[in-house]
Amino acid sequence: MVKFARRIFVKKVGWGAFGFSFFAHQPLIARMRKALFSANEDERVFFTTGFKISEVTESTAMVWTRLCRQEHPNPITHEREDKVFRHPVDFDDDQPISQMDGGVEPGPGFVRVKLYSDTGKIVSPWVQVYQRDDFTARIPLEGLQSGVTYRVELIAKATVDGPTTVEKATFTTPTPPQEAVPVLLTTSTCQYFWSFDEPERGFRTYDSMRRLEPDFFIQTGDYVYYDKPGPLAKDLGRARHKWRAMDAWPAIRDLYRQVPIYMLKDDHDLLKDDVHPASTPYGNLSYQEGLKLWYENVPIIGKPYRTFRRGKDLQIWLVEGREYRSPNDAPDGPGKTIWGKEQIAWFKQTVEESDATFKLLFTATPVVGPDRENKKDNHANKVYETEGNWLRQYLSSIDHLYVVNGDRHWQYVSKDEHTGLLEFGSGPISDYHAQGWDPDDKRPEHRFLRVKGGFLSIQVDRVEGKPFIRFTHRDVGGNPTHEEQFTA
Known part of the structure; x- marks a missing residue:
């Protein structure tokens, strides 16, 4: 019942x-x-x-x-810049919120x-x-x-x-942990309203994911961007507008009619770039208001870090990277953290207790990278090097554990040179949002690099009783761009 x-x-x-x-x-x-x-x-x-x-x-x-x-959102009336992100031209942040493009x-x-x-x-x-x-x-x-x-x-x-x-x-609903069943999931990150690539439906990636008929979808943060124009969400009303406008895109609505979702948050859908609990307000929007807004729009129960089992061969972990972190500009050392002591203890206990064949860690920010030298808010950066080194070493000691991350605006597969830990970056929701890395800068860590948008699909299944996991990077149309497969 x-x-x-x-x-x-x-x-x-x-x-x-x-x-x-x-x-x-x-x-x-x-x-x-x-x-x-x-x-x-x-x-x-x-x-x-x-x-x-x-x-x-x-x-x-x-x-x-x-x-x-x-019944329908406001029409899109503004032209867009012909460059990355496609910011709206001459957008008036002071106009009534009820009249804004995409407003509901x-x-x-x-x-x-x-x-x-x-x-x-x-x-x-x-x-x-x-x-x-x-x-x-x-x-x-x-x-x-x-x-x-x-x-x-x-x-x-x-x-x-x-x-x-x-x-x-x-x-x-998932089957019990003792049953070996096929699982297909999709994941994506980083979607700015004005980076839409299909004027009537919003984002092609969502329609492409829906055609694959995945069992569930994981969104790894930056669902909206408070600190990008159209409008800049420097107060509660404009921040709420961004959630309403995003969720009203038909492609997003249609996916959610048949695919359950699990969500993580990152900086832009919490407050502003590189935010942490001690951050100053963004205009009139405070950190606590941003936190309230996220929970207002994201349906979870209990702690923001959690784990889910999908049959015998797959368990996933969704970790929280903003609520428990030390200030980004604090000196690095053993006490500086992104996850916090409580979350680390929970993760170690649950991952060591798991008997799932494959384990997937979903994180809003990179663990392996590589990342740009000027960035300073994730485990692939020097400013969190102590915890990052420990985390990569620890994760690499867990059999068949892989990292899947959001935040970066390019698709990649990286293998840490010191530990062998593998990380899969899904890339942004659209090609208009892809930027931040030179496509010719393919480093020794990179097994795959593509500075374009799209998503990542992950399949877990068995062939003749032997479990395998397959990671497939796809473009916005759903076409495969790279694939890696591992057998237990």
């Missing part, structure tokens, strides 16, 4: 959870209810910024969505989830959404069955008695 975690519903639903039948027999209170919740019974809300089915395990999942007043106005209402499988139907209570959370809802699901495909309906209405809007999706 599927159970819906009650703590969130009790907090958010309020009157709607238990009062409808009582109010129906109370004329005066019914009129009060209508005044509070039903200013216009014909008003509708929409899933214009889509939804995410996230953190899927054998028995749990999280559904995230936002209710919106307008959210609004109040109620949402519920219906879940169908071969064993029956489950219906959640109605959840009310509020302005304090940008009208977003997170609906946790518990008691799911492993290896089952669920059909999902999200139902929304602006008022208690108003018309409903319905969106549909599917997802499949």
Whole structure:
């Protein structure tokens, strides 16, 4: 039986959870209810910024969505520069947020989830959404069955008695750890709204990933860019606009209808470049507000570092690189850290306990690199050399462990010269976002280098009982550009 975690519903639903039948027999209170919740019974809300089915395990999942007043986002009206990133030309940051390109106005209402499988139907209570959370809802699901495909309906209405809007999706829970099953996942990073390469749909990479029909998708950070123009998100309202506009792209919405997502954060979708907990505000946007916004838009439960199992042959770790780090400009030494003591202890314990054939560490920033000499916020840089050296040595001691990273705006495979640790950089979401490395600067560490956009697909399977893992870099159209395969 599927159970819906009650703590969130009790907090958010309020009157709607238990009062409808009582109010129906109370004329005066019914009129009060209508005044509070039903200013216009014909008003509708929409899933214009889509939804995410996230953190899927054998028995749990999280559904995230936002209710919106307008059915479609604002049209794109600005021309773009003909150079890297494609910044908008003459964008007015002071214009009303409601009029900005790609903008979507959210609004109040109620949402519920219906879940169908071969064993029956489950219906959640109605959840009310509020302005304090940008009208977003997170609906946790518990008691799911492993290896089952669920059909999902999200139902929304602006008022208690108003018309409903319905969106549909599917997802499949993982099989138990003792079962050897094929797994296909995709991963990407670094997407700036104005770097879109398909004017109607947004980013070609998302459509290309969807055509592969992966089991899940991992986004490794910089989902939005607060500190790039169109607008510069120096306050809460403009920062929220960036999330709404990004999630409203049709290519992104369509992928999430059939592919669960797991997300990491990095600097640009938290506050600004190279951010750490002691960073100064970005305009009027503080570090704590940026942190609140990220959790407002990313459906996770508990700590931002977590691990997930996918059958007998694969376990993944998603690590947090911003919340626990020392200031970037602090002197290097044994006490300087990106992960923090608690996360390091958790990682060592869980990875050493794992009996998965292959282990994948997903990190928002590089561990191996190489990186540019002027960079100063990741384990491949001199400023975190002490922890970086330890981490590469430790990871290389774990059999069949590979690092997959975001942050860098080029595709690569690197092998650390001292430890042999392998790292796979997925590259940015579009070719317009690719930059930062000379394509002719192929160093001894590089097994593959391509300064273009696209994504990385990872397949785990067995041939005649022997497990293998295959890493395939792909361009924005989904065409393979490089492949590496390893057998256990």
